[in-house]
Structure formats: C-alpha cells, structure tokens
Amino acid sequence: MKESKDASLAPVAYMERTRQYYRALGYPSDYRWAANDAAPFTSLAKPLAEARIAVVVTSPPMGDWSDDRPPPKTVWSGSVADAPEALFTLNLAWDKESTHTRDRETYLPLATLGALARSGVIGGLTERFHSVPTVYSHRETLEHDAPAILERVREDRADAALFVPL
Amino acid sequence: MSLTARHLEANGVPTVVLGSARDIVEHCRVPRFLFVDFPLGNPAGPPYDRVAQREIVEMAVRLLETAPGPETTRRAPHEWPGDPEWRLVYNRIDDKDPAALLAEGARRLNRMAKRPKRIL
Numbered sequence: 001m002k003e004s005k006d007a008s009l010a011p012v013a014y015m016e017r018t019r020q021y022y023r024a025l026g027y028p029s030d031y032r033w034a035a036n037d038a039a040p041f042t043s044l045a046k047p048l049a050e051a052r053i054a055v056v057v058t059s060p061p062m063g064d065w066s067d068d069r070p071p072p073k074t075v076w077s078g079s080v081a082d083a084p085e086a087l088f089t090l091n092l093a094w095d096k097e098s099t100h101t102r103d104r105e106t107y108l109p110l111a112t113l114g115a116l117a118r119s120g121v122i123g124g125l126t127e128r129f130h131s132v133p134t135v136y137s138h139r140e141t142l143e144h145d146a147p148a149i150l151e152r153v154r155e156d157r158a159d160a161a162l163f164v165p166l
Numbered sequence: 167m168s169l170t171a172r173h174l175e176a177n178g179v180p181t182v183v184l185g186s187a188r189d190i191v192e193h194c195r196v197p198r199f200l201f202v203d204f205p206l207g208n209p210a211g212p213p214y215d216r217v218a219q220r221e222i223v224e225m226a227v228r229l230l231e232t233a234p235g236p237e238t239t240r241r242a243p244h245e246w247p248g249d250p251e252w253r254l255v256y257n258r259i260d261d262k263d264p265a266a267l268l269a270e271g272a273r274r275l276n277r278m279a280k281r282p283k284r285i286l
Contacts, residue, residue: 008251008253008254009253010253011188011189011201011203012187012189012253012256013189014187014189014190014206014256015189015190015193017256017257018257020257020259021257021259022271024259024262024264024267024268024271025267025268025270025271025274026267026268026271026272026275027271027275033190033193033194034168034169034193034194035193035194035195036172036194036195037195038195038236038237039172039175039195039196039197039236039237040172040175040176040197040236041175041197041235041236042175042176042178042179042180042197043180044180044230044231047231048227048228048230048231051230053227053230056167056170056171058167067277068277070281072284073284089207093206094205094206094207095205095206095207095252095255095256096207097255097256098205098207098246098248098249098252098255098256099204099205099207099208099213099248099252100207100213101207101208102213103208103213103214105210105211105216105219106207106208106209106210106211106212106213106219107207107208107209107210108210109210109211109219109223112210112211112216112219112220112223113223113227115220116220116223116224116227121224121227121228122227132167132170134167135284138169140284140286141169141170142169142173144286145170146169146170146172146173146174147173149170149173149174150173150174150177150179153174153179154179158179159179159180160179160180160181160182160227160230161171161174161179161180161181161182162181162182162184162223162226162227162230163167163168163170163171163181163182163183163184163185164184164185164209164210165167165168165183165185165187165191165209166206166207166209
C-alpha cells in the first residue's frame with residue numbers, strides 16, 4: 001500500500017498523460033514539447049527589494065468568445081493599475097474538473113504582488129502585465145512572440161519577469 | 167511560455183516560472199522554476215486562500231535573487247486543499263468510452279481545420 005500511495009503523490013506526468021489522451025482522440029501524431037540541453041541565466045542586477053517585476057501570463061482577455069469564435073492567439077498587454085477582474089481561460093488546457101479560475105489571483109497574482117511590494121519584498125510592478133499565447137509552433141513563439149514580450153518588458157523597464165503559465 | 171522565459175533570460179532579463187506542469191517545464195529547461203503541485207489552473211495558489219497565495223508568489227519571486235544558477239527548481243510545500251485524488255483526473259481516458267473519445271477528437275480536428283491561420 002505504501003508504494004502505491006507514494007506513486008500516487010508523484011508529480012503528474014503531463015507529457016505522457018497528454019500523449020495517451022490525444023492518441024485516444026485519434027490525433028495522427030504526438031505533440032513534440034520544446035526540449036533543450038541547457039538553460040540561460042542572468043543574475044538579478046539589483047536587490048529584489050528594489051526590482052520592478054513584469055508579470056507574464058498565458059490567457060487571452062475576456063470577450064464574447066466561443067468554440068466557433070475563439071480568442072485570437074496573440075501577444076497582448078494590460079494595465080496593472082486598472083487590471084481586469086478576470087481573463088478568458090475556458091479555451092486553455094487546465095484541469096476543469098478539479099478546480100476553477102474564478103479567483104484571478106490564482107493565475108494573475110497582481111494584488112498578491114502589490115502586497116509584496118508594499119511590504120518591501122519586491123520594488124514594485126511594471127505598469128503593464130503581458131500575455132503570451134500558447135501555440136503549437138515553437139518557431140512562432142521563438143521568432144515572433146518571445147521577441148515581442150522582450151520588447152515590451154524592456155519598454156516597461158522591468159528588472160525581472162515572473163511567468164505564470166495557466 | 168518556457169521558451170519565452172528563456173528568450174528574456176538570454177537577453178538579460180532574469181525570469182522565474184511559477185507553474186504546475188513540472189515535467190513540461192523541466193523538459194524545456196528554464197532558469198528558475200517554482201513548482202506548485204496543484205491541478206493545472208491555479209499556479210499562484212489555491213482559490214481565495216490569500217495566505218497561501220502570498221507564500222507561494224513570494225517563494226517564486228525570491229528565486230530571482232537566490233537561485234544559484236540555471237535550472238533551479240524549488241517546490242512549494244503547499245498541498246492541494248481539494249480532492250486528494252486530483253492527480254488522476256486530468257485527461258483521464260480509462261473511465262471513458264473509446265468511441266466517444268474518437269468522436270470528440272474528430273470534432274476538435276474539424277474545428278481547428280476551419281480556423282483561419284495565424285497572421286504574423
């Protein structure tokens with residue numbers, strides 16, 4: 001019993017779970033997740049307590065979207081001071097049986113970060129948060145969306161970025 | 167998402183990923199990753215639990231300063247407050263009708279084929 005209990009607490013193997021799911025759906029080929037041999041690294045140039053943080057999420061803005069009229073897959077930005085109460089999450093892949101996204105702070109934690117700024121953990125937030133779409137093509141992300149996000153966080157003079165993928 | 171974090175990092179902007187799909191993020195390899203072992207959908211903490219949300223987000227941003235080098239993963243100590251069997255739920259197929267799954271797949275592929283291509 002102990003072994004099976006421990007195994008059930010291991011992190012979910014999402015790549016294998018997803019492969020099996022889409023095979024059962026009859027998709028002709030497996031998705032290929034991005035893979036790399038190493039990761040880049042840049043040290044924070046100033047203390048965290050002085051750093052301006054940009055938040056980057058993956059959801060589209062709210063709208064009158066549906067299966068037949070999905071939100072466009074595009075980089076977009078929103079105001080932190082006048083932040084939306086919710087983003088559109090229904091078209092994204094998350095565990096809709098186990099949880100919900102009615103509390104924005106669980107995927108766009110602007111109030112939480114505001115509190116951390118007020119208590120001096122971080123210097124503050126940039127004026128905008130950003131969203132990068134999850135797309136099938138790695139090339140589209142690498143050649144188009146990632147450079148667009150970089151340009152925007154530079155415009156915002158961000159010292160670092162917190163990514164919160166749904 | 168992970169590819170975008172890598173791009174920023176490679177161009178001088180330190181990044182941290184706060185997420186729940188550990189295998190996918192680590193497959194891509196990112197500079198800093200706070201793993202939150204929750205169902206996909208609430209990486210920044212359980213709904214309406216402001217204390218846990220603050221603890222989790224603070225752990226993530228502190229990695230910006232404390233990570234010793236690339237591919238630093240830390241795991242938030244929080245446990246999902248809902249169904250303890252949640253890990254079995256997402257994309258589960260063994261309790262579903264194979265024909266219904268194939269019909270759902272056909273519906274999705276048909277829908278995707280009708281969508282306009284992305285213009286970049």
